[in-house]
Amino acid sequence: MSDYPHLHSSCLNKLTLNPEDRIAEILKPRWIGYPLAHKTLQRFDDLLRHPKVSRMPSLMLIGNTNNGKTDLIKKFCQTHLPSNNENGEHIVAPVIYVQAPPSPNEADLYSVILSSLYERVPSASTSAKRNKTISVLKEIGLKVLCIDELHNSLAGSSIKRQQFLNALKYLGNELSISFIASGTEDLLRAVSIDNQIQNRFQPMLLPRWKLNKDFKQLLCTFESILPLKSPSNLHSTMLCKQIYNLSEGSIGELSTLLNQAAIYALRNNQECITLKTLSDCGYIAPSERNREVSIRL
Ligand SMILES: Nc1ncnc2c1ncn2[C@@H]1O[C@H](COP(=O)(O)OP(=O)(O)O)[C@@H](O)[C@H]1O
Ligand SMILES: [Mg+2]
Known part of the structure; x- marks a missing residue:
């Protein structure tokens, strides 16, 4: 003793x-486990193990600011770090983490994804960025794309917001990947404009203690x-x-x-x-x- x-x-x-x-x-920095954190991490892991289907499930972690959403997502990412791929040009990365861009701009979404992988971002059109993003994410074998603070990207006009949600749907369908998005209650409201997104993103609440x-x-x-x-x-x-x-x-x-x-x-x-x-x-x-x-x- x-x-x-x-x-x-x-x-x-x-x-x-x-x-x-x-x-x-x-x-x-330190990370402390607690029952809801373990349960949430388990749900995140389930996404990673989910067989490839045409409509992959996704999760939305909803909570007030300063309540551990980012730490939880980063904890998940740390347990699934990228590894070297001896035979390929790119690393193998089943999980990646990005901060949502600050406005609903599709091209910015591709830029944050490519930059998180230290890839050069094409300066040309949005479609060039989209194509490069899809090809890189296929190469690295991505399964779960974590987008932190997604409510930030969904402020603004509803047309721009819808375009941004369409881009997420397109990535999800093209790559058969799941998303883990985090955000405040505003995120729940913002995605309610799109039934398909709403159906695919199961909300998980991280309430106040x-x-x-x-x-x-x-x-x-x-x-x-x-x-x-x-x-x-x-x-x-x-x-x-x-x-x-x-x-x-x-x-x-x-x-x-x-x-x-x-x-x-x-x-x-x-x-x-x-x-x-x-x-x-x-x-x-x-x-x-x-x-x-x-x-x-
Ligand atoms: N599991 C945890 N163990 C210890 N401290 C934590 C934990 N989760 C969050 N924190 C503390 O709370 C702060 C805010 O957490 P964060 O994940 O950034 O919140 P949110 O993303 O919900 O705004 C962190 O900087 C850290 O100090
Ligand atoms: Mg955060």
């Missing part, structure tokens, strides 16, 4: 670091990877409630709050997070931030 039963074994060696180096560790058993478990996991020597018992009733109220149910806010609290503790020679740390660490809840901005404007 370790002297620090509140910590995960991977965190123990960080305790020997000085406070500033521990702070650097706290700020490194509730103050329940899963949230307490998430706090225990965060606690186990924050390199503080004493247990904080973040899941205890008072702390849990206060953390929930401050972070307002978003995992991004929770992560920022706990980082800020842990850093404040270390800089003040403390080895755990208490109610006082939460109130003194300078963290401002999102709704409070918005309120302050609207008062100043």
Whole structure:
């Protein structure tokens, strides 16, 4: 049994670091599994294993901003990294990730896809870009195209939006691939103009966290990877409630709050997070931030 039963074994060696180096560790990106994340990743994996059919299924990950959509999609991509193809000109990439272009422009969609594969983007017509995209995606054996923040591409006039959705349908049909798109609720509304897209994209919701058993478990996991020597018992009733109220149910806010609290503790020679740390660490809840901005404007 370790002297620090509140910590995960991977965190123990960080305790020997000085406070500033521990702070650097706290700020490194990390990914924590939780039940809905595992379920979602399973659904993503199912797409990858789906036999080629003329209408491939696709998923739409819907949630508020800062709630872990991008991290989930990137986690999926990391477990299906491209590999070298000894016999071919291109890599083998069953999954690729792109950020949706900022407006409903078909040519921009092809540009972001080709650039993500370090391919030269033809400067000629949209159809030249489309043809090159199709031929490259065939070459790499693409199965799942992840398009993050797709709601950004679907703002604007409904004609442009429809053209963009048509381009997605065309890619899907031509290549028999699935899509994983992410977006806010606006995405649900935007695709509702096209029945075919709506039918093919199953929505998966990533709702705000509730103050329940899963949230307490998430706090225990965060606690186990924050390199503080004493247990904080973040899941205890008072702390849990206060953390929930401050972070307002978003995992991004929770992560920022706990980082800020842990850093404040270390800089003040403390080895755990208490109610006082939460109130003194300078963290401002999102709704409070918005309120302050609207008062100043
Ligand atoms: N599974 C996770 N484990 C730990 N931190 C996470 C996780 N998912 C999200 N986060 C934190 O939340 C922040 C926002 O997540 P992100 O995926 O960018 O949200 P969204 O795409 O929904 O706006 C991340 O930068 C990270 O700090
Ligand atoms: Mg995102």
